[in-house]
Amino acid sequence: xxxxxxxxxxxxxxxxxxxxxxxxxxxxxxxxxxxxxxxxxxxxxxxxxxxxxxxxxxxxxxxxxxxxxxxxxxxxxxxxxxxxxxxxxxxxxxxxxxxxxxxxxxxxxxxxxxxxxxxxxxxxxxxxxxxxx
Amino acid sequence: xxxxxxxxxxxxxxxxxxxxxxxxxxxxxxxxxxxxxxxxxxxxxxxxxxxxxxxxxxxxxxxxxxxxxxxxxxxxxxxxxxxxxxxxxxxxxxxxxxxxxxxxxxxxxxxxxxxxxxxxxxxxxxxxxxxxxxxxxxxxxxxxxxxxxxxxxxxxxxxxxxxxxxxxxxxxxxxxxxxxxxxxxxxxxxxxxxxxxxxxxxxxxxxxxxxxxxxxxxxxxxxxxxxxxxxxxxxxxxxxxxxxxxxxxxxxxxxxxxxxxxxxxxxxxxxxxxxxxxxxxxxxxxxxxxxxxxxxxxxxxxxx
Ligand SMILES: Nc1ncnc2c1ncn2[C@@H]1O[C@H](COP(=O)(O)OP(=O)(O)O)[C@@H](O)[C@H]1O
Ligand SMILES: [Mg+2]
Numbered sequence: 479x480x481x482x483x484x485x486x487x488x489x490x491x492x493x494x495x496x497x498x499x500x501x502x503x504x505x506x507x508x509x510x511x512x513x514x515x516x517x518x519x520x521x522x523x524x525x526x527x528x529x530x531x532x533x534x535x536x537x538x539x540x541x542x543x544x545x546x547x548x549x550x551x552x553x554x555x556x557x558x559x560x561x562x563x564x565x566x567x568x569x570x571x572x573x574x575x576x577x578x579x580x581x582x583x584x585x586x587x588x589x590x591x592x593x594x595x596x597x598x599x600x601x602x603x604x605x606x607x608x609x610x611x
Numbered sequence: 612x613x614x615x616x617x618x619x620x621x622x623x624x625x626x627x628x629x630x631x632x633x634x635x636x637x638x639x640x641x642x643x644x645x646x647x648x649x650x651x652x653x654x655x656x657x658x659x660x661x662x663x664x665x666x667x668x669x670x671x672x673x674x675x676x677x678x679x680x681x682x683x684x685x686x687x688x689x690x691x692x693x694x695x696x697x698x699x700x701x702x703x704x705x706x707x708x709x710x711x712x713x714x715x716x717x718x719x720x721x722x723x724x725x726x727x728x729x730x731x732x733x734x735x736x737x738x739x740x741x742x743x744x745x746x747x748x749x750x751x752x753x754x755x756x757x758x759x760x761x762x763x764x765x766x767x768x769x770x771x772x773x774x775x776x777x778x779x780x781x782x783x784x785x786x787x788x789x790x791x792x793x794x795x796x797x798x799x800x801x802x803x804x805x806x807x808x809x810x811x812x813x814x815x816x817x818x819x820x821x822x823x824x825x826x827x828x829x830x831x832x833x834x835x836x837x838x839x840x841x842x843x844x845x846x847x848x849x850x851x852x853x854x855x856x857x858x859x860x861x862x863x864x865x866x867x868x869x870x871x872x873x874x875x876x877x878x879x880x881x882x883x884x885x886x887x888x889x890x891x892x893x894x895x896x897x898x899x900x901x902x903x904x905x906x907x908x909x910x911x912x913x914x915x
Contacts, residue, residue: 490793490794491793494791494793497824497825511856512855512856512859514856515825515856515857515859515860516856516859516860516863518824518825519825519826519827519860519863519864522825522827522829523827523828526827526829570865577828577829577832578828578831578832578866580828580864580865580866581827581828583865584828584863584864584865584866587863587864587865588860588863588864
């Protein structure tokens with residue numbers, strides 16, 4: 479993934495920049511309004527989690543354009559505290575910050591593929607793809 | 612001794628200004644200066660020089676004409692470097708002038724006369740710095756103060772725009788939200804909403820999110836909390852302007868907005884608000900007829 483399609487998340491307004499870049503790439507790939515909104519919202523959730531729980535990290539994008547399939551992959555990486563119980567954070571309503579706890583399960587529903595790798599004390603990587611239909 | 616030195620400088624201000632202007636012009640070649648007419652630059656330079664001299668004469672006591680001059684330039688958008696550059700050149704010109712004149716200066720009459728010998732140069736520098744430094748500080752603080760002022764005014768303007776409340780009629784108020792909602796703004800929405808509901812005695816508040824680009828769980832959470840708070844003080848919230856794609860993402864996120872009414876458009880929301888406050892819109896057909904009759908009678912009178 480080239481570094482050019484990455485946004486570093488340090489301040490709250492970086493979330494907006496990440497959303498904007500993701501939306502631009504999604505538009506180029508050919509996504510229509512509703513999916514653009516889904517993708518932008520998923521980016522917003524992942525970027526905000528980085529900002530809130532890891533302090534800093536980055537969001538990278540990859541446009542997938544092969545003959546058979548088109549889509550966009552969002553990759554959120556941080557070196558924050560990590561998540562010890564992955565099953566728990568994927569439950570609707572689980573939040574350690576008094577939030578709605580709908581972010582991660584929501585991203586999974588907004589997108590088509592969702593992978594999360596995390597190790598306590600080492601950080602979290604989430605990769606999620608939406609296919610163009 | 613110092614007074615004699617100062618008097619010499621003040622008495623020869625014309626000569627020093629001439630030296631100063633000659634030097635200062637050499638630094639004024641940039642794009643900004645090229646956009647000005649020679650005459651405007653010349654006049655400003657002269658005004659600057661006069662303000663400096665007046666500042667030196669008055670010392671550090673009161674507000675000097677330099678403040679006014681700086682304020683004027685800031686408003687006209689002149690760069691800070693014009694002022695700092697000018698002061699540097701001024702310092703150099705004065706020192707140069709004094710050194711040049713040194714042989715002619717007679718300090719023997721001074722009250723606190725002391726022998727300087729060949730080591731007079733550091734003393735001259737020190738005295739000139741004592742006149743010029745306060746002026747430089749004054750200019751810089753005037754300049755940065757103006758900027759801080761502008762920034763804080765703009766921040767205030769932005770805050771007022773970020774969560775506006777419009778009391779459209781008795782008991783019905785609208786809060787149109789346009790643009791990204793971050794945590795700070797979300798807090799303002801809450802405050803403004805509660806203040807406004809009380810101030811305008813609103814029974815129903817319509818929150819219009821047509822202009823909000825992304826509604827994620829954070830934004831939804833804040834809206835839910837605000838609506839809940841409004842309910843606690845005895846009023847009601849209706850969420851309006853939910854675009855189809857936003858409705859979809861809210862459903863995907865699994866957010867339950869069931870606790871308070873939502874409407875796709877402001878128009879529909881307003882209708883609901885009217886119903887909730889026991890009102891309805893009645894078209895006044897009688898009046899239309901009246902007007903039609905009036906127009907007809909005008910037509911007829913023309914024919915006659
Ligand atoms: N990048 C991350 N690093 C560490 N913990 C995380 C990260 N992302 C999410 N979490 C944890 O998962 C929980 C659930 O996240 P989420 O579903 O987005 O809901 P919310 O952000 O509303 O709490 C968070 O409260 C937090 O404890
Ligand atoms: Mg979250």
